[in-house]
Amino acid sequence: MYKLARRFSADLAAVMAANPGADPLNLRIGSKLVVPLPFDVVPEDIALTSELLALCIEGLAARYPFMETSSAGRSVKGRGLYVVSIGKGQKSLFLNAAHHANEWITGLFALRFVENYLKAVASGGDIEGYDAASLYSAVRFVCLPLVNPDGADLVTGFIAPGSARYEDALAMNFPPVAFPSGWKANIEGTDLNLQYPAGWEKAREIKFAQGYTRPGPRDYVGPAPLTAPESRAVYELTKANDFQMTLSYHTAGEVVYWKYDGFEPPLSRETGEKLSAASGYPLETTPYESGYAGYKDWFIQAYDRPGYTVEAGSGTSPLPLTQFRRIYAANAPLVAAALDIVSRA
Numbered sequence: 001m002y003k004l005a006r007r008f009s010a011d012l013a014a015v016m017a018a019n020p021g022a023d024p025l026n027l028r029i030g031s032k033l034v035v036p037l038p039f040d041v042v043p044e045d046i047a048l049t050s051e052l053l054a055l056c057i058e059g060l061a062a063r064y065p066f067m068e069t070s071s072a073g074r075s076v077k078g079r080g081l082y083v084v085s086i087g088k089g090q091k092s093l094f095l096n097a098a099h100h101a102n103e104w105i106t107g108l109f110a111l112r113f114v115e116n117y118l119k120a121v122a123s124g125g126d127i128e129g130y131d132a133a134s135l136y137s138a139v140r141f142v143c144l145p146l147v148n149p150d151g152a153d154l155v156t157g158f159i160a161p162g163s164a165r166y167e168d169a170l171a172m173n174f175p176p177v178a179f180p181s182g183w184k185a186n187i188e189g190t191d192l193n194l195q196y197p198a199g200w201e202k203a204r205e206i207k208f209a210q211g212y213t214r215p216g217p218r219d220y221v222g223p224a225p226l227t228a229p230e231s232r233a234v235y236e237l238t239k240a241n242d243f244q245m246t247l248s249y250h251t252a253g254e255v256v257y258w259k260y261d262g263f264e265p266p267l268s269r270e271t272g273e274k275l276s277a278a279s280g281y282p283l284e285t286t287p288y289e290s291g292y293a294g295y296k297d298w299f300i301q302a303y304d305r306p307g308y309t310v311e312a313g314s315g316t317s318p319l320p321l322t323q324f325r326r327i328y329a330a331n332a333p334l335v336a337a338a339l340d341i342v343s344r345a
């Protein structure tokens, strides 16, 4: 195995992690081995599409067989809603990213964090200063990196101009946004983070008053809660698990939102302050006009446990990939701190 690793310039520990069933001193002729080549799976310089997501999941699963891969369901256009789980603990942390189409950079961040965490677990190292093996044994980290794959495909240009899907979305672009870059909703025009049964009627009232009364690029709440399959899938995934804490990733603003309405779950402020300290993002109360029917709102109301919305990066979405390193540097410590907090809960 050492010779094989050397031949491909691969790291021996990485080869061993990818092939837990193989005896490194007694390889059998004809058996197949996975040899991780010396580069990372998740790129930092390519926009996240449904296709790139599938390739990243496939690559990570091959390199780190202890990562569990599943699906929470499918998008309106049949794209897989991939979920990865890492860890053995009874307690779990849930991270979801990119409910909003033009916030796909958060999904890329989530995948990059997943890869670095897997790498740390496999090599017995640290993740942002925390012992990865300890976190792994105490917490199950559940991550859904791309809640809105069709929307991300539209915004990134993976759905080609002139195609039926592109033209259908363009026809719905009212009130108009820069197209397709300003698109936030799913590809059928429902805002996936205004779909949860927590003050949905209130969200509807606010958004209708603002003029968002029908399917469009942003802020349409849908005909009823949980009508969009993507939001329904996140809801069902949450019901099927017992998450201690949730992190919902959005762009932008460099802020952590922690409250829903009058709800204040035990330790939610203290925990929020720790996440704020880890990232350098201030802890704030969600603005009134976007304070209802979001995933975090529903999670807090339904479970009385801490749930946060993190607005990563700064500027107008979609944020350019030149912000990726900055976003990673602020948010990897936040997610690692959340894992540590859940491990001690």
Ligand SMILES: [Zn+2]
Binding pocket: 099, 100, 103, 193, 249, 250, 251
């Ligand atoms: Zn958002």
